[in-house]
Amino acid sequence: MNKVISVVITIIILVFSAAFMVMPKSDFSENENRSLQSFPKLKAETVLNGEYMEDITAYISDHFPMREGFVTIKTLFEKDVLGSRLINGIYICGDMYIEDYKRPKNTQRIIDTFNKFAKDLGDKKADIMLVPTAVEIYNDRLPLFASPLSQLRTMDDIYSSVDCRCIDDLYDELILEKQKGRKLFYSLDHHWTTEGAYVGYVTYCKAKGFEPLPESAFDIKTVTEDFKGTIYSKLNDITLKGEEIHVYDRPLDVTVLYDGKESSSLYNYEYLDKKDKYSLFLNNIHSFVEITNNNTDSTKTLAVAKDSYANSMIPFLVNHYKKIYVFDTRSYKGAVSDIVKKNNIDDVLILYNMNTIDTDTGVNVIY
Amino acid sequence: MLFSSLEFIFLFLPIVCIPYFLIKNIKVRNGILILASLFFYSFGEPKAVVLMVMSIVLNYGLAILMGKHTNAKKFLLTASILVNIGLLFWYKYTGLFLSSINAIFRLDIDIPLIHLPIGISFFTFQAMSYVIDVYRGDTPVQKRLSAVMLYISFFPQLIAGPIVKYHDIEKQIYKRDISFAKYSAGCKRFLIGLFKKVLIANNAGLLWESISGGELSSLSMAGAWLGAVAYSLQIYFDFSGYSDMAIGLAGIFGFDLLENFNYPYISKSIREFWRRWHISLSTWFKEYLYIPLGGSRKGNIRTYLNLIIVFLCTGIWHGASWNFVIWGMWHGLFSIIERLRPGKLLDRFRILNHIYTLAVVVIGFVIFAITDPSVLREYLSVMLLNSNHMLINDSFMFSLRCNAVMLIVAVVFSAPLYILIRNKFKDNAVYAAAEAVLFILLFVLSIAYLVSSAYNPFLYFRF
Numbered sequence: 099m100n101k102v103i104s105v106v107i108t109i110i111i112l113v114f115s116a117a118f119m120v121m122p123k124s125d126f127s128e129n130e131n132r133s134l135q136s137f138p139k140l141k142a143e144t145v146l147n148g149e150y151m152e153d154i155t156a157y158i159s160d161h162f163p164m165r166e167g168f169v170t171i172k173t174l175f176e177k178d179v180l181g182s183r184l185i186n187g188i189y190i191c192g193d194m195y196i197e198d199y200k201r202p203k204n205t206q207r208i209i210d211t212f213n214k215f216a217k218d219l220g221d222k223k224a225d226i227m228l229v230p231t232a233v234e235i236y237n238d239r240l241p242l243f244a245s246p247l248s249q250l251r252t253m254d255d256i257y258s259s260v261d262c263r264c265i266d267d268l269y270d271e272l273i274l275e276k277q278k279g280r281k282l283f284y285s286l287d288h289h290w291t292t293e294g295a296y297v298g299y300v301t302y303c304k305a306k307g308f309e310p311l312p313e314s315a316f317d318i319k320t321v322t323e324d325f326k327g328t329i330y331s332k333l334n335d336i337t338l339k340g341e342e343i344h345v346y347d348r349p350l351d352v353t354v355l356y357d358g359k360e361s362s363s364l365y366n367y368e369y370l371d372k373k374d375k376y377s378l379f380l381n382n383i384h385s386f387v388e389i390t391n392n393n394t395d396s397t398k399t400l401a402v403a404k405d406s407y408a409n410s411m412i413p414f415l416v417n418h419y420k421k422i423y424v425f426d427t428r429s430y431k432g433a434v435s436d437i438v439k440k441n442n443i444d445d446v447l448i449l450y451n452m453n454t455i456d457t458d459t460g461v462n463v464i465y
Numbered sequence: 466m467l468f469s470s471l472e473f474i475f476l477f478l479p480i481v482c483i484p485y486f487l488i489k490n491i492k493v494r495n496g497i498l499i500l501a502s503l504f505f506y507s508f509g510e511p512k513a514v515v516l517m518v519m520s521i522v523l524n525y526g527l528a529i530l531m532g533k534h535t536n537a538k539k540f541l542l543t544a545s546i547l548v549n550i551g552l553l554f555w556y557k558y559t560g561l562f563l564s565s566i567n568a569i570f571r572l573d574i575d576i577p578l579i580h581l582p583i584g585i586s587f588f589t590f591q592a593m594s595y596v597i598d599v600y601r602g603d604t605p606v607q608k609r610l611s612a613v614m615l616y617i618s619f620f621p622q623l624i625a626g627p628i629v630k631y632h633d634i635e636k637q638i639y640k641r642d643i644s645f646a647k648y649s650a651g652c653k654r655f656l657i658g659l660f661k662k663v664l665i666a667n668n669a670g671l672l673w674e675s676i677s678g679g680e681l682s683s684l685s686m687a688g689a690w691l692g693a694v695a696y697s698l699q700i701y702f703d704f705s706g707y708s709d710m711a712i713g714l715a716g717i718f719g720f721d722l723l724e725n726f727n728y729p730y731i732s733k734s735i736r737e738f739w740r741r742w743h744i745s746l747s748t749w750f751k752e753y754l755y756i757p758l759g760g761s762r763k764g765n766i767r768t769y770l771n772l773i774i775v776f777l778c779t780g781i782w783h784g785a786s787w788n789f790v791i792w793g794m795w796h797g798l799f800s801i802i803e804r805l806r807p808g809k810l811l812d813r814f815r816i817l818n819h820i821y822t823l824a825v826v827v828i829g830f831v832i833f834a835i836t837d838p839s840v841l842r843e844y845l846s847v848m849l850l851n852s853n854h855m856l857i858n859d860s861f862m863f864s865l866r867c868n869a870v871m872l873i874v875a876v877v878f879s880a881p882l883y884i885l886i887r888n889k890f891k892d893n894a895v896y897a898a899a900e901a902v903l904f905i906l907l908f909v910l911s912i913a914y915l916v917s918s919a920y921n922p923f924l925y926f927r928f
Contacts, residue, residue, distance in 0.1 A: 099897035103904045104649035107656065110908065115475045130920065151466075151508050158472045159919030168916035175910060182867040186917075201679070243863035334920075 117163040127160075128373045129331045134160040169334040177335070183241035186332045191239045194285050195329045196232045199246050202456040209259045212448065215403070216261040218435035224446035227265040227302060228253050229290065229407050231453040232283035235272050249452040262448065265305045271297050285341055287327020288453055289376050292318075292344045292410050298449075299414035306445070308418050316346035321367065325375045343375055351393040352416060357384045364389070364413045379409035385429035389422040396420050400445045401438050403427050405458055407451040419445075428458065466508045468655075468710040469662045471915055477505065485718065486648075491639055495615050498718060505620040506584070513582030516552075517618065523548060524592040525613040528599045532606035545596040549589045556581055561785040584624035586782060590749055591617050595631040597753055603632045612638045621714035625707045627725040627745035630752070634720065643719035651716030656904055658709025663911040665875045666703035667918075669695045672868050677835070679860075681843050686854055688861035689847040690827075695868075697830045698875045701730065704743070730879040733818035735799040735825055746782070750775050769801050776800065783833070788841060792833045799825050 127134055138144065138153035145151075159165070176182040177190055189196045216224055233240070234249045250269065257264040272282055275297050282294035290298070296313065303310035324340035345365060354361045366381035380387060383406060399421040402408055408424070415422060423443065425434045438446055450458065466473050481501040485494055507514040527545045531538050554562075556579055563576045595613060598604045607613050615638060622629055676684070676692030684692075708725035715722045729742035739747050755775045761768040773794075780793015831848065835841040847854050865872075890896035 099901050100649040100653050101645065102901050103656070104652035106901070106905055107652055107908055110905075111475055112479060115479050118475060146511050148509075148511055151511070155466075155470070155472055156919070158476065159916065162471055162475075162916055165916045165920065168913040169920050171910065171913040172917040175913070180867075180870045184863075184867055241863070241866075243859045243866055245859040245863060 114163055118158070118161065121161070121163055123161045129166060129334065131328070131331070131374060166334055170336050173333045173335045174337070183244065188329055188332055189233070189240050189244055189246075191236070191241055194232075194236065194239055195333070196236060196240065197288050197329060197453060199231070199233045199249055199453065200456070201247055202252050204456050205252055205255050208455060209256055212256070212260045212262065215435060215448075218433070219438060219446060222438065222446060224262045224448055225265055225302070225305065226257070226260060226262040226448040227268055227298065227305075228256060228455070229298060229449070229451040230269050230272065231288070231290075231451055234269070234452070235276055235282060252456075253452060263305075265301060267305075268298060268301045271301045284325065284327055284329070284376075286330040286338060287325065287376055288329060288451075289327070290407060290410065290451075292346055295407075295410040296346065296414060298407075298411045302411075302415070302447070303418070311348075311414070311417055313346070316348050319345050319347050321345050321378070322370050322375055326373065327376060331373075343378070345378075346414070348417070350391065350416060353390045353392060354381075355388040356381050357386055364416065376406070376410075380412060380424070383409075383426050383429065384424075385426050385431070387422075387424040387426075389416055389424065391416050391420055394418075394420055398445065399423070399441065399443045400447060401425065401434065401443045402447045402449060403434055404447075404449040405451060405454060408449045411449070466505055468707065468714070469659055469911075469915065471912075471919075474659075474912075477501075482717070486643075491641075492611075494643070494718075495611060495638070498619060499611060499615050502615070502618040502620040502623060506618065506623060509624070510582050510584075513580075513585070516582060517585075517588055518614075520549070520552060520589065520592055521614050521617050522610065524596050524617075525607070525610050528596055528606050528613075529608070531596075531599055538600055542596060542600045546593060549593050549596075553585060553589045555579070556585055558781075558785045561787075565787075581785075587626050587628055588617050588623060590628050590746075591622075591631070593753065594628070594749065598631045598635075604635050607635075619715070619720075621711040621718075621720075622722065625704070625711070626743075627708055627711060627722055628749050629722060629745070630749065633723060637720050641719040641721075647719055648717050651713045651718075653713070653904070654716060655710050655713030656908060658706040658711075658713060659911050660907050661702045661706030661709060661878075663914045664907065665871060665878070666699050666701075666706055667914065668868070668871050669699035669702065669875060672864060672871075673699055673834070676864065677844065681840070681847065683858070683860070684844075684847050684854060685856060685858040685861050686847060686850060687857040688864065689844060689854075691861060691864060692844075693827045693831045693848060695872070696834050697730075697827045698872070698879070700830060700833070701726075701879065702875060728879065728881050730823065730826070731819070731881070732822050732826075733815065734803050734822055735796055736803050738822060738826060739796070739800070746779065750779060754778065768804070772800055772804075773797050784836075786836045788832055788836050788838070792829055795825070795829050795832060 123134070123137075125134055125136065126132070135153060135156040137157055138150050140150065144153070162168070173185055176185050183190045184198065187198045187200075189198060212226065230249045230253065233246050237246070240246070253266070253269075257266050272294065275293070276282055280293050281291055282297060283290050300310045320342050322340070322343050325343045326338070326340045330338060330340075350364070352362060352364060354364060361381065364380060365378050367378055369375050369378040369382065374382075377383075389412070394417070396419055398419050400415065400419045401423045402412065402415075403425050405426070405428070412422060412424060423437060423441070425437075427434070437443070466477065468474075481497065485497050488494060488497070503514060503518070506517060510517075524545055527541050531541045534541070559579055560576050563574050566572060567574055567576075595607075595616065599606050607616075616629070616631060616634060617623075619629075672695040673692050676688055676695065705726035712722045712724070723745065725743060725745050727741040727744065729738050732738040732741055755771055758771045758774065759767055760771060776793040776797030777790065778793075779796075780789045780791070783789045783792070828845070828848070831844060832841060835844055886896075887900075
C-alpha cells in the first residue's frame with residue numbers, strides 16, 4: 099500500500115505543479131479585497147536581501163490552483179469535524195458569525211491624535227461617537243465559554259481622556275434595539291446594518307437636540323439578498339447563504355462630490371454586481387466627499403472624520419444639514435481642521451467603530 | 466524554504482526528483498543533490514551560503530592535511546574545532562556574550578547586529594563530526610570535496626537535523642539503494658512528518674500563542690498548564706515531524722538516516738527522555754564530548770561534572786539566551802538526582818514515574834519557550850499556584866473546547882499507538898486500503914492548511 103500512497107501523492111503533486119505553471123494568473127482577489135503578488139523581477143539587490151524569495155513564496159501561495167477551495171476545506175474541517183467555534187478570528191454562533199475583538203495596542207496614540215485634532219479645531223468642540231460592534235452587542239449569542247475582551251473598557255478609556263463631547267449612550271441604544279429583535283450588524287460582514295446605522299443616527303440627533311426622522315418616513319427597500327462580506331471572505335464557507343442589504347430611501351435633491359466627481363446620489367448601485375456590496379453606501383471609500391442638500395431649510399454644516407461605518411449613517415444625516423463634508427482619514431491627506439475653520443463648519447463629528455479603530459491607519463493622520 | 470511549504474512540495478521537490486530519477490549515474494545524482502542543496506540553502510540565506518561553502522571547503526582541506534601529516538593531526542583537529550566553534554560563537558553568541566559582559570561589568574560595549582544564518586548549529590556540528598571521525602581513524606579521509614559537500618549540505622538534514630554523523634553515512638555516499646520501494650517508504654514517512662507539523666504542531670502553536678500572548682494577569686492555573694502542554698506538544702510534533710520529513714526525503718534519495726525521536730513523552734525518567742528526544746544531538750554530545758571528557762569512568766564527582774558540562778552545552782546550543790542555559794541545567798539537575806537514586810518510592814508506582822517525568826519536561830519547556838525572565842517567572846508562578854489567579858476560567862474552557870480534538874489526537878500520537886495498530890493489522894487488506902485513503906485525505910487537508918495560512922482577507926480597499 100505504500101506504493102499506492104506514493105503514486106497517488108506524486109500524481110497530485112505533479113498535477114498541481116503543472117496546473118500552477120499553466121493556469122492564468124489574476125492580479126486581484128475580490129474575495130480578499132487585495133492585490134495578489136505579481137511575479138517578481140530578478141534583481142541582484144532583492145535576491146541578496148531575500149526579498150525576491152519572499153515575493154516568490156507569496157506569488158506561489160497567491161496563485162495556487164483552487165486556493166479558495168482549499169480555504170473552504172479548512173473552514174469546514176475546523177467547524178464540523180473539530181467542532182472549533184473560533185475560526186480565523188470569527189466566532190461561530192449558530193447562524194450568526196461574529197468577529198473577535200483583538201487586544202487594543204494603540205489606545206493612547208488614538209487618544210493623543212483625537213486630542214491634537216480637538217486642539218487644532220480651536221474653541222469649536224467636536225462630537226465623538228464610537229460604535230461598539232457585534233461582539234459587544236450580541237455577546238449573549240457567543241459560543242459557550244467564549245470570553246472576548248470588552249470594547250466598552252477601551253471606549254471608556256478614550257471617552258474619559260478626549261477633549262470632545264462624547265456621545266456615549268450609543269451602546270445602551272443599540273442594546274435596547276437589539277432586545278426588540280432587530281438585526282443591527284451583518285452576520286457575514288464587519289459593518290453595521292442600515293438598521294444599526296439608523297440607531298446611530300437617532301442617538302446622534304438626540305445628543306444634538308434635533309428631532310430624528312421616524313422610520314416610517316423612509317421607504318425601506320431590500321436592494322440585495324446576496325451580500326457576502328468580509329466575514330464570509332475570512333471563512334469562505336460556501337454553504338453560507340448571503341444576506342440582505344436594506345436602503346432607507348427618501349426623495350432627496352442632493353449634489354455629491356466624490357473626490358471632486360459630481361453625482362446626484364448617495365448610493366452607487368453598481369456595487370450590487372460586485373462582491374463588496376456594502377460599498378454602495380456613499381459610493382465606497384473616498385478621501386473627501388462633499389454633500390449638498392439642495393432642498394432643505396437648514397443652514398447648518400457638518401464635518402465628519404470617519405471610517406466606513408459612517409457611510410451608511412451619513413445618508414440619514416443629510417436630512418438635517420445643508421452641507422456635509424466627509425473625510426475618510428485613512429486616505430485624506432490634508433488638514434481636516436483647516437477645512438473646518440476655513441468653511442466655518444458648525445458641527446464636527448468623529449465616528450469610528452471599535453472593531454477596527456485600533457488597527458485603522460486613518461486615525462493617526464487626522465490633523 | 467520549509468519542507469512544509471507549497472513552494473517546496475510543489476516546485477522544488479518535482480524539479481529535483483525528475484532529473485534525479487531519470488539519470489542513473491550516482492556521481493551525477495550526487496551532483497544534482499549538491500546543486501539542489503545549495504539552491505535550497507540560498508533560497509533562505511542568499512549571503513550565508515558562501516559562509517557554509519567556505520566552512521565545508523575548510524574542513525575538507527584540514528582533513529586532507531590530517532591524512533598527509535599524521536604528526537600534526539592533533540594540531541589540525543584543534544584548528545578545525547576552533548574555527549567551527551569560533552564561527553558558531555561569532556554568529557550565534559556574540560550578542561548574548563557582549564550583553565552579558567555589559568550587564569556584569571556595567572559596561573556599554575556596542576553590540577553588533579549579527580544575522581544568525583539558518584542551520585549553522587547543525588552544519589558546524591556535522592563538519593566537526595567529519596573532522597573528528599577522520600582524526601580518530603573511524604573513517605578514511607574523504608578525497609572528494611563533493612562527498613564532504615553532499616554530507617554537510619544535504620538539504621533534508623541541513624537546517625533542522627537530524628545531525629548526521631559522518632561515520633553513519635559515509636558508505637552511503639557512493640553506494641546506496643535507490644528504488645521505488647524506498648521512494649514509496651520515504652514519501653510515506655515525509656507525509657507523516659508533514660501531518661505532524663501542519664495539522665498538529667501549527668495548531669498547538671496557535672493555542673500556545675493565544676494563551677501566552679494574552680494578558681497573564683487574567684490567566685488561570687488550568688490555562689497556564691494548558692498552554693505549557695500545548696507548547697510541549699507543539700515542539701515535539703514540530704521537531705519530530707521535521708525529522709520525519711528529513712528522514713523521508715533522505716529515503717526518497719536512497720539514504721538511510723538514523724532515527725531522531727523515539728516517543729520521548731512515554732519516558733519514565735529524564736535520563737530515558739534524553740535517550741528518546743533529539744537522539745542525534747544527544748549522541749553527538751555523548752560521542753564527541755561526554756566520552757572524551759571521561760564519561761562515567763572517572764568516579765562520581767567527575768561524572769556529575771561531565772553531565773553538567775554536557776547539559777550546559779545542550780542548553781546553550783538551542784539558542785543564545787540564558788533561559789536555554791537554565792533549561793539545560795534543569796534537565797541536568799534531574800539527571801543527576803536520578804543517578805543518586807534517593808529512595809525507590811517512584812519505582813513502586815510506574816505511573817508516578819511518568820507523572821514526574823512529564824512534569825519536569827513540561828515545566829522545562831516553559832523555561833525553554835519564554836526568553837523574558839520576568840514573564841517566565843510570572844508564568845511559572847501561575848502554573849504553580851498563585852493565589853491571585855483563578856484555578857479555572859471561561860477562557861480556559863473555551864480554548865479546551867475549540868482544541869479538544871487536536872489535543873486528544875496529539876496526546877494519543879505521542880505514544881507509539883500508530884506502530885501498535887500497524888503491526889497488528891500488517892497483513893489486513895482493509896486496513897491497508899483505509900490507511901491509504903486516510904493518508905491522501907490528510908495530505909489534501911494539510912495543503913488546505915498551508916494555502917489558508919497565506920489567505921488574508923483585507924477589510925479595506927488597497928491603498
